[in-house]
Structure formats: structure tokens, C-alpha cells
Amino acid sequence: MDKCALRDLHVLVEHVGPIPAGTHIFRAGDRFDAIAAVRSGTVKTSRVDREGREQVLGFYLPGEIIGLSAIHRGCYPCNAIALDSVQLCRFSFPKIAILASRLPGLQKKLFDLLSRDIGYAERLSGDHTADERIAAFLVDLSRRLAARGFSASRFHLTMPRTDIASHLRLAPETVSRVLRRFKDEGRIGLRRREVELKDPAGLASLAERMLTT
Amino acid sequence: MDKCALRDLHVLVEHVGPIPAGTHIFRAGDRFDAIAAVRSGTVKTSRVDREGREQVLGFYLPGEIIGLSAIHRGCYPCNAIALDSVQLCRFSFPKIAILASRLPGLQKKLFDLLSRDIGYAERLSGDHTADERIAAFLVDLSRRLAARGFSASRFHLTMPRTDIASHLRLAPETVSRVLRRFKDEGRIGLRRREVELKDPAGLASLAERMLTT
DNA sequence: CTCGCGTCTTGACCCAGGTCAGTGCGACGA
DNA sequence: TCGTCGCACTGACCTGGGTCAAGACGCGAG
Numbered sequence A, B: 001m002d003k004c005a006l007r008d009l010h011v012l013v014e015h016v017g018p019i020p021a022g023t024h025i026f027r028a029g030d031r032f033d034a035i036a037a038v039r040s041g042t043v044k045t046s047r048v049d050r051e052g053r054e055q056v057l058g059f060y061l062p063g064e065i066i067g068l069s070a071i072h073r074g075c076y077p078c079n080a081i082a083l084d085s086v087q088l089c090r091f092s093f094p095k096i097a098i099l100a101s102r103l104p105g106l107q108k109k110l111f112d113l114l115s116r117d118i119g120y121a122e123r124l125s126g127d128h129t130a131d132e133r134i135a136a137f138l139v140d141l142s143r144r145l146a147a148r149g150f151s152a153s154r155f156h157l158t159m160p161r162t163d164i165a166s167h168l169r170l171a172p173e174t175v176s177r178v179l180r181r182f183k184d185e186g187r188i189g190l191r192r193r194e195v196e197l198k199d200p201a202g203l204a205s206l207a208e209r210m211l212t213t
Numbered sequence C: 001c002t003c004g005c006g007t008c009t010t011g012a013c014c015c016a017g018g019t020c021a022g023t024g025c026g027a028c029g030a
Numbered sequence D: 001t002c003g004t005c006g007c008a009c010t011g012a013c014c015t016g017g018g019t020c021a022a023g024a025c026g027c028g029a030g
Helices: A003-012 A093-102 A104-125 A130-147 A161-168 A172-184 A200-211 B003-012 B093-102 B104-125 B130-147 B161-168 B172-184 B200-211
Strands: A013-019 A024-026 A034-040 A043-048 A054-060 A079-082 A086-092 A154-156 A188-191 A194-197 B013-019 B024-026 B034-040 B043-048 B054-060 B079-082 B086-092 B154-156 B188-191 B194-197
Touching: A003 A093, A013 A034, A034 A093, A043 A161, A054 A161, A086 A093, A093 A104, A093 B093, A093 B104, A104 B093, A104 B104, A130 A154, A130 A161, A130 A172, A130 A194, A130 A200, A161 A172, A172 A188, B003 B093, B013 B034, B034 B093, B043 B161, B054 B161, B086 B093, B093 B104, B130 B154, B130 B161, B130 B172, B130 B194, B130 B200, B161 B172, B172 B188
Parallel strands: none
Antiparallel strands: A013 A086, A024 A079, A034 A086, A043 A054, A043 A079, A154 A194, A188 A194, B013 B086, B024 B079, B034 B086, B043 B054, B043 B079, B154 B194, B188 B194
16 A cells, blocks of 8 residues: 555544454444454454354454455445454545545555455365364464564464364364374474464475465 | 446457357466456356366356456466356456546445455355255356346256366265255256256255355 | 363264265267 | 267265263463
């Protein structure tokens, strides 16, 4: 995004938070009026099917944008829930869309973010083993944290195992077992929700089929 | 899209085709310079992993747009292949992006299409049984064909079983078996690639968990 | 300190769907 | 008319990961 876009954005930003863990930021069906950038903390998005089973669609780290998939229906298609204490920057969507018309850099950035999310969802939908999914989850998280200046090798999982499982389309028990085996094999260090990637290259090669392309 | 946008689009459209079945329209890695609307025929998009296994990402019917997921990397992330004789309208992306800046209706339409594709990929990635996947595939196809003025209840599958299987993350054998059972149960008529939906309501209720939300 | 609760782990068992190995059956060319 | 070639179908068997049922482990409240 160019300098010009960033300067103009200040006029339509609304800082929100801190929002405590467990709070809904928006709910499926709410009228869509804004996207938001995570400033601190972690947000999960999920939908709940008729039978009440939750499906976690994604986790959003500081610097990442939530709400984009709501554009085409005018209301949010999923819930967004704070996993820990969260601070956001809200951008009114009508205003940002108008601004994007004047700023090609901003328009490009929005197309870019949307297009990236398609790729992410497509990767998840591939048929992959539990090992591949979990390795890819760890490697992806590590890279995204590193991109924001956090440690790539040691980090805290802000989400419970059930959410990881739901996001990867696995049973929570499977997540436990695979993490356990990765630990036994010396690929990771693990204590409760603290993770250390001891063999990033090995994990990346396991994750390769999922993360590549 | 508003009238004004449609009129201006004429200046940057390039009609392409007929392209014979089996031809690559673009390949993964090709420089991204255009999106295209399918005018007639069917296009599949797919990626091929390191081990040479093809994963079908989507099927595109007349009226639908291919190439959007390429925006964020500047090159196509997948192959697009004609399944039968195909005619396209190509839109230069740089030009259409500039035009979108001047036409809020067009910008909205592009955001909309991107956002819709995210929803589609997310649905596919859910954990669903083979029955749900195949019912959802048939119902979705029927609806999209109907939206373009084709029969909703009788249609021709332009893709081989292996492509359907790959797209739904199933084995081709499973596709065969489930279609067979749907036929035995009187839900569909099936002969080779000709399908008739005999019980659209029943299929829709099977597909519900996948198509809803 | 310890009680209680929510999260996580572990083990035993089971099944949907994958894999393998043939068999059918049009479509098309000679 | 007959090969033959490539999808499509079917049956027998196998397995990754889901399910069920106990525990174990922290952690906060009192």
C-alpha cells in the first residue's frame, strides 16, 4: 500500500478494544459495514451448522484483516471471536471502497487480500493427511508470526486444541496424538500451549504438499 | 454491474475461441494479465502437486469468471483447461482494474466475485461425507446452470468422473458407487454422463449442511 | 492446600472411504 | 464387422483417523 493511501486511511479508522477473550466481534448474519485489522491478540472466525457443530475457518494474527468474505452478501457469513485480549482497527467498508476508487494502491491491496484468502481456503480443502495438516499449520503460523516480528521458532498457541482440530478438519484426539508424535520424534518442543519448532526444515518438508503452489 | 460499466467494458474485451477440449487456457506460473468470462463450454481449474497428482479446484460454466485467484501473486496459481469446446471473453486485468477505479459498480462486482470464491472454497474444505459432497455437487451445478437459463433438472456432465472425484476430494470409485446408490434410491436418473435430478428436494436436504451458510 | 472444572491426553475399537484388481461398454477407426 | 482404447463400474480388502470412554493435568476459587 502506498504512503498516500496510508495517510488518507487515518481519517476513517476507528480503534476498538481491548476486547476480552471469548467476546464476539461480529456474528454470522450481522449487517456488513466494516472490515477490521487485528492490532493485538488473536481472532478466530467460525460458522456453526444446523446441528450446532462449529467449524473454525481461520485464525487472524496482528496485522491481518477480518471481514473480507462478507463483501458479496452484505452480511457476515461467519462469527469472529476474540481468543485472547484483542485490539482492532475498524475500517468502514463503504468509505474504504470509495477511497479505493481514488487510490489504485489500496484497491490493489484489497484485491490482493481477497485473492490470498481464496488460495488459503483452497489449500485447506485439499486432501491431506493429519501429519501434513498439522505440520502446515505450525509452519504457516510460524511464518506469519515472523512476518510481524515475533519469534518464528517459539510461540504460544492462543487457541484450544478443539479449535485447531476444527480448523484442520480433524478430531481433537488426532491433534493431540500427532503433536505428541512430533514431540517424540524431536521435531517440536511442546508443553501445554507453548511450542518450539526444533526442526523447521523437516516440518516444512512434511507441509510442502499443502503449502506449495 | 451497472449499464455504464457494461458499455465501457466493450473497449477492452477480447473474444477468444473456440478452444478445443483438453487445451490449456493458462498454466500455473504463467504471468497474470487477464481474467476471462466463459461464454460457452466448461473450464476446469487444477493444480498438480510435486508427486504429479492433480487436484481440481473448480468447474466454470458459461457466465462465470476464471483467473481471479491470480491477482495477489501476479501469476496464475493453477491451470485452466477446456473440458469441451470453449469460447471466452478475455479482460486485460490492468485495464479492468483502472476502469474499476472509475466505476464503483464494477469494483463492487469484482470484490463480490472474489469474496464469493472464498465462500465456495471454504464450503469444500468442511468435513462432509461422500453423500453430502456429491449431492451438493449436483445441486450446485443444477442451480448454476438454471441461473444461466439451462435446464435445472436434466444436464450433461462435461467432466469425467476422475475430475469430479478430484474436485470433491474423493476416489473415483466412491463417486461411482454413490451415484449408483442415488440412482437405485430414485434420487437421480443416470446414463453415462447424462443426469436427471428426480428428487431435487431430497438431494438439497442431503446437501444442506454443505451448501448452507 | 485442595477441590472442581475445563482442557488435554491416551488407549481400544470401529467404519467410511481408499486401494487394488478386474470387468463392462460405448465410441471410433480400419 | 470387429478390434481396441479409455472411461466407467464393481467387488474384496485394508487403513487412517474418528469415536467412545477413561484418566491426567493445571489453574483459579475459596
